[in-house]
Amino acid sequence: MPELPEVDALRDFLVGALVGHEVVRVLPVAISVLKTYDPPVTALEGRQVTAVGRYGKFLDVETDGGELHFVTHLARAGWLQWRDRLPDGPPRPGGKSPLALRVALETGEGFDLTEAGTQKRLAVYVVRDPLSVPGVAWLGPDPLADDFDASRLAELLAGERRQIKGALRDQSLIAGIGNAYSDEILHAARMSPFKLASSLKPEEVRELHEALRTTLTEAVERSRGLAAGRLKAEKKSGLRVHGRTGEPCPVCGDTVREVSFSDSSLQYCPTCQTGGKPLADRRMSRLLK
Numbered sequence: 001m002p003e004l005p006e007v008d009a010l011r012d013f014l015v016g017a018l019v020g021h022e023v024v025r026v027l028p029v030a031i032s033v034l035k036t037y038d039p040p041v042t043a044l045e046g047r048q049v050t051a052v053g054r055y056g057k058f059l060d061v062e063t064d065g066g067e068l069h070f071v072t073h074l075a076r077a078g079w080l081q082w083r084d085r086l087p088d089g090p091p092r093p094g095g096k097s098p099l100a101l102r103v104a105l106e107t108g109e110g111f112d113l114t115e116a117g118t119q120k121r122l123a124v125y126v127v128r129d130p131l132s133v134p135g136v137a138w139l140g141p142d143p144l145a146d147d148f149d150a151s152r153l154a155e156l157l158a159g160e161r162r163q164i165k166g167a168l169r170d171q172s173l174i175a176g177i178g179n180a181y182s183d184e185i186l187h188a189a190r191m192s193p194f195k196l197a198s199s200l201k202p203e204e205v206r207e208l209h210e211a212l213r214t215t216l217t218e219a220v221e222r223s224r225g226l227a228a229g230r231l232k233a234e235k236k237s238g239l240r241v242h243g244r245t246g247e248p249c250p251v252c253g254d255t256v257r258e259v260s261f262s263d264s265s266l267q268y269c270p271t272c273q274t275g276g277k278p279l280a281d282r283r284m285s286r287l288l289k
Contacts, residue, residue: 001057001074001075001076001077001178001179001180002057002074002078002079002231003057003176003177003178003180003181003235004054004056004057004142004143004144004175004176004177004181004216004219004220005181005216005219005220005222005223005235006223006231006232006235007054007056007057007058007059007074007176008054008144008220008223009220009223009224009226009231010059010080010228010231011052011053011054011059012224012225013082013226013227013228014052014059014061014080014111015051015052017082017109017111018049018052018061018105019049019050019051019052020048020049021048021049021105021106021107021109022046022047022048022049022105022106023044023045023046023047023048023049023063023103023104023105024045024046024104024105024106025045025102025103025104025110026041026042026044026045026070026101026102026103026104027090027091027101027102027103027104028041028100028101028124029091029092029093029097029099029100029101029102030093030099030100030101030115030120030122032120033100033101033113033115033120033122033123033124034101034124034126035123035124035125035133036124036125036126036127039068039126039127039128040126041124041126043068043126044063044068044070044103044126047063047064047067047068048063048064049061049062049063050062050063050064050065050066051066053130055071055130055136055139055175056135056136056139056140056142056171056175056176057073057074057171057175057176057178058071058072058073058130058133058135058136058139059071059072059073059074059080060130067128068126068127068128069125069126069127069128069129069130070103070124070125070126071124071125071126071127071130071133071136072113072122072123072124072125073122073123073135074113074122075115075121075122075123076117076119076121077115077116077117077119077121077122078100078113078114078115078121078122079113079114079115079228079232080111080112080113080114080228081111081112081113081114081228081229082109082110082111082227082228082229083109083110083111083112084109085108085109086102086104086108086109086110098114098115098116099112099113099114100112100113100114100115100120100122100124101113101124111228123135135171138171138172139171139172139175140156140170140171140172140173140174140175141156141174141175142175142176143174143175143176143177143212143213143216144176144213144216144217144220148213149209150205150206150209150210153205153208153209153212154200154202154205156173156174157197157198157200157205158198159198160173160196160197160198161196161197161198162196162197163193163194163195163196163197164186164191164192164193164194164195164196164197164200164208165182165183165186165193165194165266167197168182168185168186168212169182176216177212177216179242179264179266180235180239180242180243181215181216181219181242182266183239183241183242183266183267183268184215184219184239184240184241184242185208185211185212185215185216186208186211186268186273187240187241187249187251187268187269187272187273188211188214188215188240189204189207189208189210189211189212190207190272190273191204191207191208191211191273192268192273192274192279193259193266193268193273193279194279218238219235219238222234222238223235241256241267241268241269242266242267243267244256244267245257245258245265245267249269249271249272251269251272252269252271252272254269254270254271254272254276255270256268256269257269257270257278257279259279259280
């Protein structure tokens with residue numbers, strides 16, 4: 001799933017590619033991708049893109065100075081593919097193509113929104129105000145905002161009677177962090193993913209805040225300036241523990257371990273994060289402190 005660093009890089013890329021250009025066609029291929037119907041997607045046609053913004057993992061393409069917004073969430077398996085030259089003729093719906101929606105500019109350039117797999121969660125909204133999108137309206141603060149300091153993080157975690165891994169992934173608590181970067185942040189903070197969020201001492205909160213800001217900032221910097229097609233590979237290459245089960249930890253050399261859930265998994269280093277003790281499967285037992 002694209003997370004804050006990749007979506008931020010996509011935003012940067014689209015600022016250069018879209019701003020100042022006119023949308024001439026919006027072609028939905030998978031009707032399920034559209035989550036709003038008034039205004040219709042055709043209302044974007046003939047409008048000029050004036051800005052591109054980000055809300056957590058949401059992209060916001062603003063037209064005509066904010067009169068209408070094209071907001072998308074790429075979900076777990078969605079992606080944006082830029083095309084220097086779009087194919088002639090409209091795309092064909094159906095079949096096994098991952099294409100969900102196409103946006104064409106007056107230059108002949110444009111982008112496709114695609115989604116792999118069978119779980120269709122890619123979402124597109126055409127709205128007058130991005131805050132009318134439910135997922136945007138309830139987002140927590142952006143962790144890279146200037147005012148997101150350690151005291152702000154402490155306020156958010158106070159009273160959170162759940163594990164820190166789940167708290168970091170909660171978009172209503174902190175916007176933009178998903179499964180991969182929560183693993184990376186906790187590894188950098190040398191913290192167990194199952195530690196109770198409200199139990200963190202002030203020094204632990206400060207260390208977690210430093211790990212969070214450093215991990216996300218470095219990921220954003222690695223992705224900055226890359227074309228959309230290279231962002232997935234850059235994300236994977238920069239991860240130290242997530243998706244690296246069985247490989248040596250780059251910090252201590254211990255073997256990266258995994259805990260599996262029904263629809264996801266987490267990775268961690270026992271030496272760095274859990275005092276050398278492997279964690280039990282979450283489905284069967286409690287965290288080993």
